[in-house]
Amino acid sequence: MIEVHDITKTYTVAKKTEGAFSSIASLFRRTYHHVTALDRVSFSIKEGELIGYIGPNGAGKSTTVKILSGILVPDSGTCTVDGFVPWKDRKAYVRHIGVVFGQKTQLWWDLPVSDSFALLRDIYAIEPGAYKRSLEAVTELLSLGAFLDTPVRHLSLGQRMRCDLAASLLHSPRLLFLDEPTIGLDAVAKFAVRDFVRQINETMKVTVILTTHDMDDIEALAGRILILGDGRVAFDGSISTLRTSVPAHRYLVLDFPSKAEADHFTGTMKNLHGADLVDSEGGRVRMAFDPQLLPPQVLVKDITENHAFSDISIEHPPVEELIARIYRERLGQ
Amino acid sequence: MICFISVVLRSFKNSLQYRGAAIAGMFTQVFWGLIMIMVLDAFFMNETGTAPISRVQSITYIWLGQAFLSLLPWSYDRSIQAMLYDGRIAYDFIRPCSVYWLWFARTLGWRTAAVTLRSVPLVLFAVFGMRLLGMPELAIAPPANAVQFLAFTLSMFSAAVLGTAITMMINVSMVWTVSGVGTVALVSAVVTLFSGMVIPLPLFPEWTQTLITLLPFRGLVDAPFRLYSAHIPAKYLTYTLLHQWIWIAVFLLWGKAFLRKGAKALVVQGG
Known part of the structure; x- marks a missing residue:
């Protein structure tokens, strides 16, 4: 379903040095340095897999998710998802994917949750029948019924994350990117999120790519893990392979x-x-x-x-x- | 189209909650309007009968200016700025829609909500409040006639679209600057002066009139208000609308190209 081959992405960052004079100097002459976020990353993912995508801070996880969701264009390398090149033909491609960027909500802060959902129905032009079915399904799975009419600003972080997960699935995507969905959540909310991710992967056959720092997420969910570090794939395999590959x-x-x-x-x-x-x-x-x-x-x-x-x-x-x-x-x- | 309307409505609803700010703003505008009218009135006392716009017309002009102040493109959409700042903007790029029109709808909804909240009480004050205060001669005049009012409504609608298209230029500039404060400082001076918000445009010197007529900003305030009081006869409505829509097209195309360039430069930071 996903084929990533030799993807490289470098960011150019303006260098700032200490001191008042150097900041004046930088107005005239700027020095830049390059940060390689991804360095010839390759992997392939089959339909229905649940992948744990992990790595230390700054390893390039979010960059990968942004490239796969068509927001960023890599410097070189090829990538096809479901026959699409994500950053070309963006509008047609994004109908098939759902994304949750952890710590960033897609819901309208001051409006009831149901308003954000209705807006997504119109944005994705979801048929009324299909919308009703998926809304009922996610409401049931995530127990959202009690706060669908509550303004988002009154929700707890856990409730909001559940609503964000629901929002990313209303248009029934076949592929779901979850960028640190359990960050900052309490134990109960984490369990709810994990349970939900497992269910949509198993029953709805949604392919899931999950980035996280939480090893419990990985142990509870991922059949396969991809470890990224310094822009390269350091490990690709199951947890049991991981156990045997590292000197025990x-x-x-x-x-x-x-x-x-x-x-x-x-x-x-x-x-x-x-x-x-x-x-x-x-x-x-x-x-x-x-x-x-x-x-x-x-x-x-x-x-x-x-x-x-x-x-x-x-x-x-x-x-x-x-x-x-x-x-x-x-x-x- | 349904998607566009849906965003406009949600943004409208979202902005309606700022009623407190609207009421506070309304009081400022009442006083600001009163001061401007009194200054202008002093000017008309020494008038020798050759003024290019009558006293009543200019008083109405100023009241309408205060009522529709929120449509003026002299600020950026704070919700878009907040999304650019914390990276939520990434979601707009994973929707099967044009990012430009998503933002446009947001800004249009916000501006129309702000105008709705302020214009109604302000017009009520300008009609009844001024009479209660014993200054009926400084109250807003009714529209010249039904035809002029219809012409005013049509050009006011176009003014809302034009104002949104110009606001979009500021919104898109934030892709580079993140904060819109600097851009707004530059733009707002030009917009307020050349739209007619400071002094009604007919009172500008003769030699500036050609330039003022060509610039886009008179389509925001001056043209609709003069249609209201029949300073521009309704038969010239076509010219007004043509002027407004040519500039709307310019800002739409320009803004879209600007955003395309911006989207390439945009790097959504962090994870």
């Missing part, structure tokens, strides 16, 4: 009855070959080890024979950490 380590967490015993234990750490101390707080000690080099049973046996502790557990590193490692190791950050 485990955490061993030990709880001691007192801090003194924990300190005594960390003092003897040099005897535990291969395990590194991560942190020690109160009576809790956290160590990292590589199960390939140091089998867990050996490590645990060694500890149980020499120390008395009150609790023990072994943890997998969270996805967040795997991704942070990819940012660091593959992107040199």
